[in-house]
Amino acid sequence: MTLRAMTPADLPGAVALQRACFPPPFPADLLWSEAHLQAHLDRFPQGQFVALAGEQVIGSASALLISERNWEAHADWETTTGGHYFEAHDPRGTTLFGADISVDPAWRGQGVGRALYQARFDLVRNLGVVRFGTACRIPDWLEWSVAHRESSKQAYALAVVKGETRDRTLTPLLRMGLRYRGIVEGHMDDDESGDAAAILEWTP
Numbered sequence: 001m002t003l004r005a006m007t008p009a010d011l012p013g014a015v016a017l018q019r020a021c022f023p024p025p026f027p028a029d030l031l032w033s034e035a036h037l038q039a040h041l042d043r044f045p046q047g048q049f050v051a052l053a054g055e056q057v058i059g060s061a062s063a064l065l066i067s068e069r070n071w072e073a074h075a076d077w078e079t080t081t082g083g084h085y086f087e088a089h090d091p092r093g094t095t096l097f098g099a100d101i102s103v104d105p106a107w108r109g110q111g112v113g114r115a116l117y118q119a120r121f122d123l124v125r126n127l128g129v130v131r132f133g134t135a136c137r138i139p140d141w142l143e144w145s146v147a148h149r150e151s152s153k154q155a156y157a158l159a160v161v162k163g164e165t166r167d168r169t170l171t172p173l174l175r176m177g178l179r180y181r182g183i184v185e186g187h188m189d190d191d192e193s194g195d196a197a198a199i200l201e202w203t204p
């Protein structure tokens with residue numbers, strides 16, 4: 001596996017990876033197109049990474065810089081990022097905001113996500129910004145809420161933080177050193193997560 005900055009040649013592979021990583025019920029219109037990824041490269045090339053096995057894109061991570069006010073508002077994904085073209089990117093921003101991380105299902109659990117996160121943490125240090133922040137899907141909330149007859153996403157996330165239950169997305173990100181800061185409701189259309197996300201932060 002090699003990890004490096006994304007280039008325009010990687011875009012078809014990165015788009016194919018999105019489809020493999022976010023199958024239905026995740027809405028297809030929320031996935032990156034080549035035009036979106038090219039806009040990220042134009043705005044903030046340092047924030048875009050890929051992991052490769054040979055020529056194949058097996059992981060990707062997309063991020064932008066956002067202002068302190070934007071981070072502290074913890075608004076929905078669209079507002080925080082400025083949409084799929086990262087129109088909220090602020091070159092003087094203090095938070096490296098992770099808009100997406102995707103690892104090919106066949107390559108999960110083998111350290112690809114951790115390597116992409118290491119690249120993000122190194123970038124936070126190199127840029128001298130305050131933090132890495134993100135809002136993480138909680139896709140196993142739906143099953144848990146039915147089983148526990150409890151719809152609170154906060155209660156679910158705290159159970160994941162305590163290790164009482166595991167979430168296929170939140171658990172790995174906590175293992176990578178991100179800290180849980182709360183829930184943002186109405187984050188994006190995402191039935192499995194009840195449209196919510198867990199606010200996560202890492203500081204150097």
Ligand SMILES: CC(C)(COP(=O)(O)OP(=O)(O)OC[C@H]1O[C@@H](n2cnc3c(N)ncnc32)[C@H](O)[C@@H]1OP(=O)(O)O)[C@@H](O)C(=O)NCCC(=O)NCCS
Nearest residue numbers: 101102103108109110111112113114136137168171172175
């Ligand atoms: C979340 C995701 C990026 C993790 O990537 P990955 O390459 O599988 O993660 P790694 O192999 O680097 O694992 C990192 C840690 O999480 C743990 N982990 C990975 N998958 C796990 C799972 N399903 N349940 C519990 N722990 C898990 C690993 O054991 C490892 O911990 P350790 O090193 O302390 O043992 C990947 O599963 C993914 O692409 N998911 C779908 C897309 C998505 O939802 N992206 C996030 C949007 S917010």
